[in-house]
Amino acid sequence: MKIFYLCQTAKYAALLAGAYHLKKLENNSTYKEFVKYIQNISIQLYEPYLLGKDESGTGVYIIATDMEQNLVAKIIDSFMLTFPNTDKYNTIITDSLVQPNLFLICTLKLSNLWPLKLIFKKLLPFAVWLNRKKVYNTVISTQT
Amino acid sequence: MNIVYHCFGGAHSSVTAAAIHLGWLPATKIPTFEELMKIPYFDVQIGEDHGVFRYLGEDEQLNKVYIIGRRNLKDKFEKLVYGLASVYDWEDDFLLINTMPLVNWKMVLGGYLSRGLETPKLGRKIVLKGVQESFFKYVALVSEVKTNLSHHTYGKHFRSVNP
Numbered sequence: 007m008k009i010f011y012l013c014q015t016a017k018y019a020a021l022l023a024g025a026y027h028l029k030k031l032e033n034n035s036t037y038k039e040f041v042k043y044i045q046n047i048s049i050q051l052y053e054p055y056l057l058g059k060d061e062s063g064t065g066v067y068i069i070a071t072d073m074e075q076n077l078v079a080k081i082i083d084s085f086m087l088t089f090p091n092t093d094k095y096n097t098i099i100t101d102s103l104v105q106p107n108l109f110l111i112c113t114l115k116l117s118n119l120w121p122l123k124l125i126f127k128k129l130l131p132f133a134v135w136l137n138r139k140k141v142y143n144t145v146i147s148t149q150t
Numbered sequence: 151m152n153i154v155y156h157c158f159g160g161a162h163s164s165v166t167a168a169a170i171h172l173g174w175l176p177a178t179k180i181p182t183f184e185e186l187m188k189i190p191y192f193d194v195q196i197g198e199d200h201g202v203f204r205y206l207g208e209d210e211q212l213n214k215v216y217i218i219g220r221r222n223l224k225d226k227f228e229k230l231v232y233g234l235a236s237v238y239d240w241e242d243d244f245l246l247i248n249t250m251p252l253v254n255w256k257m258v259l260g261g262y263l264s265r266g267l268e269t270p271k272l273g274r275k276i277v278l279k280g281v282q283e284s285f286f287k288y289v290a291l292v293s294e295v296k297t298n299l300s301h302h303t304y305g306k307h308f309r310s311v312n313p
Contacts, residue, residue, distance in 0.1 A: 082230075
């Protein structure tokens with residue numbers, strides 16, 4: 007079994023979801039703990055990254071994107087249908103953060119604008135952290 | 151080997167290259183509008199079809215040929231596919247060929263009108279003209295790919311071709 011957590015926040019929401027899933031972070035963890043956790047992980051955008059395996063042996067993968075998250079999900083789905091030794095029925099593809107709040111939406115938009123890029127990219131982890139309850143709920147519903 | 155021709159929409163550029171690869175279009179003469187329109191998926195796919203692998207057929211070396219529209223993902227698409235192939239321990243090789251550099255302005259304009267705005271009456275003739283103009287560039291690309299395939303230049307693992 008494999009679970010792919012996708013996000014369009016470069017990597018932060020997917021990493022947070024993966025950390026909750028693997029219990030590397032708890033529901034009551036602090037922002038400092040989150041930042042410390044993500045600092046130790048270096049991932050390439052669009053490359054599936056194995057974050058770890060949970061207690062039932064499910065591989066938890068992160069796919070970080072900065073654009074076209076829905077298209078990426080479609081490509082993964084089609085890849086599994088087209089190349090049959092990929093186990094489609096034992097794979098779950100999940101959007102880590104379905105309904106981000108307005109602050110995160112604005113931060114994401116502004117972090118793509120050249121003059122504001124540097125400031126708003128630094129704000130992204132915090133903006134994702136503000137959505138942690140939604141991410142946590144996504145993880146819980148995926149696990150059940 | 152799995153050969154995937156990829157472009158923005160998977161409707162003209164990748165389809166033309168795949169059709170040449172499979173021998174559906176003669177490489178010695180520019181195809182007519184009718185010949186191009188007979189190719190499966192040519193000027194057919196729309197936004198909803200983007201991101202879907204379409205199997206077109208098997209070539210003489212038993213390589214499987216696919217097309218896909220991957221919008222602006224470009225090298226990100228290649229990273230994703232190679233990553234997935236590794237995750238699933240895919241044994242066969244993948245050869246991803248980006249056909250976008252061969253697209254001319256008529257294909258961009260005609261493709262946008264025909265597929266993007268879904269007004270084929272306006273865009274189809276323009277895109278067909280564009281394909282005809284770039285046709286021998288596609289022939290050269292496919293010929294290079296096939297030569298390298300027959301000489302096993304691409305090796306045993308995943309490779310990309312960006313003309």
